[in-house]
Amino acid sequence: MPPAEHPEFVGLIEALRAAQETITGARPPEDVARKARENLEEITRLLSPFTVGESEQLTGQMRGLPGRAQALAPAFHVDVEGNDRVSGRVVFGRFYLGGNGAAHGGSLPLLFDEVLGRLANTGGRSPSRTAYLHVNYRKITPVGPELRVEAHFDREEGRKRYLVGTIRDPEGEITADAEGLFVALRPGQP
Numbered sequence: 001m002p003p004a005e006h007p008e009f010v011g012l013i014e015a016l017r018a019a020q021e022t023i024t025g026a027r028p029p030e031d032v033a034r035k036a037r038e039n040l041e042e043i044t045r046l047l048s049p050f051t052v053g054e055s056e057q058l059t060g061q062m063r064g065l066p067g068r069a070q071a072l073a074p075a076f077h078v079d080v081e082g083n084d085r086v087s088g089r090v091v092f093g094r095f096y097l098g099g100n101g102a103a104h105g106g107s108l109p110l111l112f113d114e115v116l117g118r119l120a121n122t123g124g125r126s127p128s129r130t131a132y133l134h135v136n137y138r139k140i141t142p143v144g145p146e147l148r149v150e151a152h153f154d155r156e157e158g159r160k161r162y163l164v165g166t167i168r169d170p171e172g173e174i175t176a177d178a179e180g181l182f183v184a185l186r187p188g189q190p
């Protein structure tokens, strides 16, 4: 479903990402922390009557939106997308901080799975699933600045799709690269 059909929900996910960022970086006094918790609990009360099954939920389904409206992975902004390659930008915000200004090591596979997985399933190809993801951490991936992300198909062998990707810092140096194997699902395979 196009994001234009659910503009308020799109705004809600943006607000959720902003809240994740702010909460992660905050050291509030106790009374402010309590008030923030109460507000979050109110949001849960407000939305829980509208819980739906996986096929009806909006998060993860909005392909036209950076991050597909899924607040788990950092939002990937696509600049150029073809059948065999994609490039774009990402910011690892404070929410993804591991330590000493570096993005958490687990957040990089999240981003690579999203970018490579999305590419593996585009261009009229049948759905595929990540079989492995090999991530090389070359330098720290900094929290804060905008980083360039590029990915392309390396090769295909039958049902096996091999894709590679890189993340570059503002100086153009590769902070991490990855190779992923995506296996096309057989008809009817769950």
Ligand SMILES: CCCCC/C=C\C/C=C\C/C=C\C/C=C\CCCC(=O)SCCNC(=O)CCNC(=O)[C@H](O)C(C)(C)COP(=O)(O)OP(=O)(O)OC[C@H]1O[C@@H](n2cnc3c(N)ncnc32)[C@H](O)[C@@H]1OP(=O)(O)O
Binding pocket: 063, 113, 114, 115, 117, 118, 121, 127, 128, 129, 130, 131, 132, 158, 159, 160, 181, 183, 184, 185, 186, 189
């Ligand atoms: C979750 C569904 C994803 C589908 C999405 C589709 C559309 C969605 C729409 C939009 C998408 C937009 C963005 C997508 C963004 C992200 C996508 C993320 C994708 C994921 O995040 S998804 C979750 C994590 N993922 C799993 O939850 C996988 C669990 N797992 C399995 O579901 C099976 O394991 C499977 C299917 C992988 C293979 O099982 P299988 O029975 O179908 O095939 P089989 O085992 O026969 O392997 C066939 C050939 O691949 C070789 N092979 C297999 N595995 C290998 C390995 N690890 N290393 C080296 N070679 C390997 C064999 O050696 C053989 O090679 P050969 O043919 O040469 O002998």
